[in-house]
Amino acid sequence: MEKTGFPLWLRRHWPGLVILTLMSLFPFLAGLAMGDPAAVPPEIQGVGRVLALAETGRAKFWQGMVIQMFILAVFAMSYDLLLGYTGVISFGHAMFFGTGGYVVGLLVKHAGWSAGAAVGVLLLVALLQSLMVGALSLRVKGVYLAMVTLAFAEFFYILAEATDFRQYTGADDGLHGIYPPPFLSPTDHRTRFYFLALVFFLTMYLAARRLVNSPTGRVMVAIRENEARAAMLGYNTFVYKLVALVAAGVMAALAGALNAFFNLGVTPSVLSVATTIDVLAMTIVGGAGTLTGPVLGAAIVHLLGYWLNRLFGQTWVLLFGVTFILIVVFLPYGIVGTVQARSWRWRAVWRERWRRIKEGRKFPLPS
Amino acid sequence: MEPRIVLETRNLRKEFNGLVAVADVSLQVREGELHAIIGPNGAGKTTLFNLISGVLPPTAGKVLLRGRDITGLPPHQIARRGIGRSFQITNLFPNLTVLESVRLAAQARGRRSLYFWAHYRRYREYEERALAIIHQVGLAGREHIPARALPHGDQRKLEIALLLATGPDVLLLDEPTAGMAAGEIPLLTDLIRRLREEGGRTILLVEHKMDVVMNLSDRITVMHQGRILAEGTPAEISADERVQRAYLGEL
Ligand SMILES: Nc1ncnc2c1ncn2[C@@H]1O[C@H](COP(=O)(O)OP(=O)(O)O)[C@@H](O)[C@H]1O
Ligand SMILES: [Mg+2]
Numbered sequence: 001m002e003k004t005g006f007p008l009w010l011r012r013h014w015p016g017l018v019i020l021t022l023m024s025l026f027p028f029l030a031g032l033a034m035g036d037p038a039a040v041p042p043e044i045q046g047v048g049r050v051l052a053l054a055e056t057g058r059a060k061f062w063q064g065m066v067i068q069m070f071i072l073a074v075f076a077m078s079y080d081l082l083l084g085y086t087g088v089i090s091f092g093h094a095m096f097f098g099t100g101g102y103v104v105g106l107l108v109k110h111a112g113w114s115a116g117a118a119v120g121v122l123l124l125v126a127l128l129q130s131l132m133v134g135a136l137s138l139r140v141k142g143v144y145l146a147m148v149t150l151a152f153a154e155f156f157y158i159l160a161e162a163t164d165f166r167q168y169t170g171a172d173d174g175l176h177g178i179y180p181p182p183f184l185s186p187t188d189h190r191t192r193f194y195f196l197a198l199v200f201f202l203t204m205y206l207a208a209r210r211l212v213n214s215p216t217g218r219v220m221v222a223i224r225e226n227e228a229r230a231a232m233l234g235y236n237t238f239v240y241k242l243v244a245l246v247a248a249g250v251m252a253a254l255a256g257a258l259n260a261f262f263n264l265g266v267t268p269s270v271l272s273v274a275t276t277i278d279v280l281a282m283t284i285v286g287g288a289g290t291l292t293g294p295v296l297g298a299a300i301v302h303l304l305g306y307w308l309n310r311l312f313g314q315t316w317v318l319l320f321g322v323t324f325i326l327i328v329v330f331l332p333y334g335i336v337g338t339v340q341a342r343s344w345r346w347r348a349v350w351r352e353r354w355r356r357i358k359e360g361r362k363f364p365l366p367s
Numbered sequence: 368m369e370p371r372i373v374l375e376t377r378n379l380r381k382e383f384n385g386l387v388a389v390a391d392v393s394l395q396v397r398e399g400e401l402h403a404i405i406g407p408n409g410a411g412k413t414t415l416f417n418l419i420s421g422v423l424p425p426t427a428g429k430v431l432l433r434g435r436d437i438t439g440l441p442p443h444q445i446a447r448r449g450i451g452r453s454f455q456i457t458n459l460f461p462n463l464t465v466l467e468s469v470r471l472a473a474q475a476r477g478r479r480s481l482y483f484w485a486h487y488r489r490y491r492e493y494e495e496r497a498l499a500i501i502h503q504v505g506l507a508g509r510e511h512i513p514a515r516a517l518p519h520g521d522q523r524k525l526e527i528a529l530l531l532a533t534g535p536d537v538l539l540l541d542e543p544t545a546g547m548a549a550g551e552i553p554l555l556t557d558l559i560r561r562l563r564e565e566g567g568r569t570i571l572l573v574e575h576k577m578d579v580v581m582n583l584s585d586r587i588t589v590m591h592q593g594r595i596l597a598e599g600t601p602a603e604i605s606a607d608e609r610v611q612r613a614y615l616g617e618l
Contacts, residue, residue, distance in 0.1 A: 215474055215490065216483035222471050225460035232420065232458075233475040233533055234446035243483060 023198055027054045027063050027191045034058040054191045063194045064262075065306065067186070069299045070201040071259045076282040076294030077208050078251035083280070084288030085212055086244040087224030089142070091276055092133070092149030095156050096249040098271030099129055100256025102160060105175040105266055110168060115180045115261065122257055123250065130249025134242040141227075153271060160268040174267030178260045186262050193262065200258055204251055208291055211247055220244050224289075285327050287334025296335055370397040372434075373569045374419070374450075374537055379428035381414050388414040390593035391428065396537075401563045401570040403580045406590035412573045413455055415590070416539050419571075420452045421445040432537070446475070451535030453526045455542045455573070461515035465506055465525055468514055469497035472532035497532060504528045505554050520551045527558065538562070538570045544579070552576070559583060581605065 010017075028050050035053030044052050053059060075097055082088040103125050107118035137148040163171045170176065179185070186193040211217050219240045222230040231237050260266045269275065278301065286297025304323065308316035331338040374396040381389040389411040396402045404412050417423040419430050421442040429438045437445055460468050473493040474480055488494070501507060504524045509517065514525060527543060543559070544552050556579050562568055563583065574580050580587065580601070587604045589596040597607050604610055 210486070211483050213486050213488075214483045215480045215485065215487045218467070218471055218474070218487050219480055222460055222463065222468075225463055226458065228422070228442075229458050229460065229529075230471075231442045232422075232446055232452065233472050233529065234443050235475055235480065236441075236443045239481070243481070247483075 020202075024195075026066060027059070027194050030054060030059040030062050031056070034062060051191065055189070060190045063190050064186075065302070067194055067197040067262055068259075069302050070197040071255050071262065072279075072282065072298035072302055073295040074201055074204045074255040074258075075252055076279050076286070076298045077204065077291055078248040078255065079279045080283045080288055080291070080294045081208060081211070081220075081244050081248040081251070083283055084290065084293070085217065085224060086220040086241055087227070088138070088241055088244065089146050090137075090149040090245075091146045091273070092151075092153030093248070093252060093279055094271050094273065094275035095133070095149075095153035096126060096130065096252035097256035097259070097275060097279075098153075098156060098160065098266070098268075099126060100253035100258075101178075101260035101266035101270050102169065102175065103253075104257040105178045105260050106168060108178050109175060115184075119254070119257055122253055126250045126253035127246060129253075130246045131242070133249070134245040138238055138241045138245065150273070150276075153273070153276065157268060157271040160271050172268060174265055174269075176265035178265050180261040184261075186264070197258060197262070200254070204254070205291060205295070208247075208251070212291065216240060216243055281324055284334055285324065287337030287340070290334075290336045290340065293334050293336035300335075370400070372396065373398045373432070374571070375431040375434075376415075376419065377429040377431065379415070379418055379430065380426045381411075381418055381423060382426045387593050389418060389425075392590075392593070392595055394588060394595070396569055396571055397586070398569055399566060400585040401559075401572060401583055403572045403574060403584040403587045404590060405574065405577075405580055405587060406596070409592075410590040411593040412590055413541055416452060416541050416571075416573070419445075420450060420539060446533065446535070449536045450539065451530045451533050451537070452539035453530045453541060453543055455545055457519070457522045457526060459514040459522060459525060459529070462513050464511050464513050465501060465517070465528075466494070466497055466510040468525060469501055469528045469532045470494050472529045473497045473500070476532070476534050500528050500532050503531070504558060520547045523547050523555070527555070531562075536568055538568055540570065540572045540574075542573050542575060544574065544576060552579070556583065 031050055031052075031054030034057055035055075036057030036059075037053070039056040040049060040052045054063070078096075079090075079093050082090050082093070100122060103122045104115065104118040107113040107121060108115060113121075133149065133152050137145055137152070140148060159165070160169055161172050162169075165171065168175075180193075183189065184192055184196055212220070219230065219235055220243075222233075222235070223237050223240055227237050256266075256270065259270070282297035282301045283294045284297070285300060286295065287293025301320075304320060305316065308319050312319055327335070333341055372395045374394075376392055376394045378391045378393055379389055380387070380391050392411075392415060394415075404415070406412055414423070418425045421437075421440055421444070424439055429436055431437065432448055432450065437448065460471070463471070470493050473496040474487075474490070477490070477493065479485075479490055498510070501510060504527050506521060506524050506528060509521060514522065517525065523543060523546070527540075530538060530540075540559070544555055547555065559570070559572070560583060563570060572580070572583070584601050586598065587601055588598045589604060589607075589610050597604060597610050599607070
């Protein structure tokens with residue numbers, strides 16, 4: 001009998017649900033495993049104790065690590081909308097991430113705006129910025145596009161570092177003291193901030209998934225595969241690339257804003273080429289052209305960076321480079337992409353075997 | 368009554384760094400007819416198609432669709448006005464499956480391609496149209512194979528399926544049987560014949576196989592070194608001495 005409704009839905013989505021449950025329980029599990037019992041007064045017991053433990057010791061630190069991963073995962077997914085789904089290679093994606101941080105930073109710190117209002121304005125700014133950058137860069141292709149986007153990003157980088165605006169941007173010191181509302185403070189209420197980041201990540205993941213599975217998203221993939229042919233079918237490819245860039249730009253800007261609130265500030269480095277290269281590495285390591293790939297890539301790159309840095313100090317960048325090359329050589333489609341391709345091939349092989357077995361039954365071999 | 372001219376070129380010319388690939392070609396294609404263009408390799412047939420479909424801008428001259436000037440429009444606008452084309456050199460979406468490729472071609476006809484908030488499977492009509500066309504071109508059973516993994520003959524069929532799914536009323540077919548196994552050619556010529564007999568479509572066909580051309584065409588234009596050498600019914604062309612010398616004699 002065909003399963004329908006809830007059982008079918010459950011069967012299809014159980015891996016996601018398991019992961020979601022683990023993500024939701026993580027702060028409390030971390031609190032129990034790694035919290036500092038000495039930091040919690042003994043009279044606090046039960047649920048209250050679990051909640052309090054989560055705010056202490058290494059439990060707090062590891063929640064911070066995961067928050068940073070959620071932020072980077074959204075940033076990487078946004079980059080993949082361009083690189084993996086539309087085949088647009090931008091070298092200026094840091095521009096949007098940095099814009100997110102600086103716009104909310106300037107509004108919250110210097111204009112005294114609430115975080116919510118600042119994010120609202122940021123949405124508008126990111127929309128206009130990506131429309132403008134897209135209109136000016138998407139007319140050219142390949143290396144030229146990479147260069148034009150790089151030039152835009154460098155412009156904003158120079159602007160952020162310019163000493164002329166030190167009183168606003170802090171120039172090379174960066175802009176510090178970007179506080180979210182006190183009840184969401186990443187220092188005092190780490191677990192709350194964790195859930196804010198989790199909800200943000202899930203929302204962005206679902207939005208990105210809907211986009212890539214929409215009629216528009218399918219055209220984006222067609223453009224990646226063969227832009228000239230997509231045009232010959234009647235698609236104005238420029239428009240679809242612009243949609244992809246705007247979606248990617250807005251997503252990256254929101255990730256940049258959350259990043260600024262989490263770190264209570266931004267420095268010009270968020271606008272640098274290194275930031276774009278990081279997000280490129282995350283996307284490629286995880287698997288361009290998938291959404292789970294960049295998420296996994298962001299987690300791996302962030303963790304690897306942390307461990308390599310702890311073990312080897314400054315040389316970690318070099319070691320990371322080597323690891324990156326190994327991954328690209330041995331897993332050309334990234335981790336998720338390669339696993340997917342393998343499992344498809346296996347599924348095809350088994351489908352074929354199964355078909356032969358069934359046909360064998362229908363037409364028994366003459367004996 | 369005079370037959371209506373659907374597609375017309377006026378003194379259409381294309382030069383590549385001094386090489387004249389298409390030399391002042393004036394061509395009139397009548398509504399509902401199958402009009403073949405023949406000529407030796409390098410005669411400029413593909414370049415002529417590139418000029419009509421907007422892939423290349425002409426050096427001089429005009430392209431008119433139902434009397435309207437479409438010269439220099441971008442390819443997607445020309446496609447939207449009902450001129451579809453297939454390519455001599457297979458030109459597909461390598462990693463997309465047969466079904467997804469044809470579905471995208473069907474979607475291109477509609478007005479929902481910017482609905483970024485909806486799931487694409489909500490619009491079953493595109494999928495149904497795609498399945499019908501896949502069946503029509505003889506690709507049934509291959510729906511879930513990526514284009515790059517298809518044998519050459521099937522790639523040629525997919526090329527035609529993409530064209531048909533966009534529902535053009537002027538079809539430019541550039542050597543649709545190129546590189547196909549001999550056994551598969553009848554399926555394709557049958558398909559072209561059926562398209563013609565269904566009516567409502569005008570077909571411009573570049574083809575080397577003379578039996579195919581003589582059987583299917585209403586009119587034939589012979590090109591040679593970028594120029595029109597002769598034009599007429601299949602009977603007139605096969606009787607034309609210059610054509611014999613310049614082209615048919617070579618075969
Ligand atoms: N993009 C191009 N750049 C330079 N020369 C070209 C180009 N396309 C075609 N040609 C030249 O134009 C001439 C006509 O080619 P083509 O239109 O492909 O002929 P056909 O399709 O009749 O075999 C040939 O000499 C070819 O080399
Ligand atoms: Mg040709």
